[in-house]
Amino acid sequence: MIPAKFDYVRADSVEHAVQLLQESDGEGKIIAGGHSLLPIMKFRVTEPGKLIDISRIPDLKGVRVEGNRIIIGAMTTHHELANNPIVNEKIPVLAEAARQIGDIQIRNRGTIGGNIAHGDPVADLPAPAIALDAGLIVHGEEGVEVMELDGFILGPLITILPENSIVTSISLAIPPSHAKSTYLKFFHHATGYPVVGVAVVAGTDKEGLIDYVKVGITGVGDVTYRATAVEDALLGQKPSDDVIESAAKLAIEDVDMGSDLFASEEYRANICQVYTARALKSVLL
Structure with missing residues (x-):
């Protein structure tokens, strides 16, 4: 080693x-x-x-609001995310996820940029980030560009980050004021990594119908993904146990489940559906 x-x-x-x-x-x-x-x-x-x-570059830290988005410097630590007042007010699901990462040493040193841009399929923050329509602000040889997180990670530790480029900040959408959110994680007891992590941001309109729902899932496959089939099944519906349970079954649609000594494909698929249902119910019911 x-x-x-x-x-x-x-x-x-x-x-x-x-x-x-x-x-x-x-x-x-x-x-x-x-x-x-x-x-x-x-x-x-x-x-x-x-x-x-790059840990001593001061421009890579901090949290600020720009219009309807939150911009977070790539060197901002998990501890800083968990305790930042802007993050806790505007996008609390990210703070909730940050509090569940590793142990106190990892939270004090680990950064949002590394957690997201590394492409680790069992990283926590990509789930809430993808549910918040994250974009990565990238500086490279050709200047600055914004790359959507959805599609950025191709496989375990494989991304489309251009050569000789670095992620300098993360841009995240501020959900509607009526939306609630949560991050539920079933973690591997030996490592603390998520066997499944589900981030949900959702809300209902004045008639009680679901008008906003985003679901990000990490840990179960090769990449973090948006469970768009779940979202499509819920939009316009009145939330209930049956509606949510039915939609949550779609969380594994078109996803290749991972398998190892701790959890088989079948087990991961089941727990993904269970945790998706739990997260949705905690927000919508």
Whole structure:
């Protein structure tokens, strides 16, 4: 469990980090909190020749409101997310998820940028982020662009992040004021990672019909995904136990369930449906 030899350099700005990536000829990796990267380096899943530390770049921290969206710096830690007043007021589902990540050491060092951009299929924050229509603000050789989180992750640890680019912030939609939210997680007792994590943001109109619903699911497959079949089944319906149970069965539609020694495909499929129903009921009933 010893990583391969590598060089280390600290970037003092976003532009400097991009420059260092260019100079590394594909051998460079960005490191922030390190809780996602270092374990796979120890197993030699990846062997970067150079680690580029962005943890001291002040522009990569903080939370602010821009119109109907929240912008969060990629270096903002899980602890800061969990306790930020803007996050707790406007998008509390993200704070709720952040409080459930790992242990206190991980929450103090791990960052939202690393948790989302790493492409880990059992990361917590991608579920609420995708339910909040997240966009990743990316700085690279060609300038700045916004990449939608839905479709950004292609598979375990595989993303469409352009070469020599870094995620500098996350943009998240502020839900309607009448919407409520939750993040429910069934975690692996040895690791704390979600076997399934379900984020729900939903609300009803004055007639009691569901007019807003977003469901993000992590842990059960190769990528975090929006359960759009569930959303489509619920929109315009009056929430009830039967309506929600029926819709929750669609949470596994067109999803390849993961399987390991802890949980089979069948078990993951069942618990995904159960937790989706529980999350929806806690918000809508």
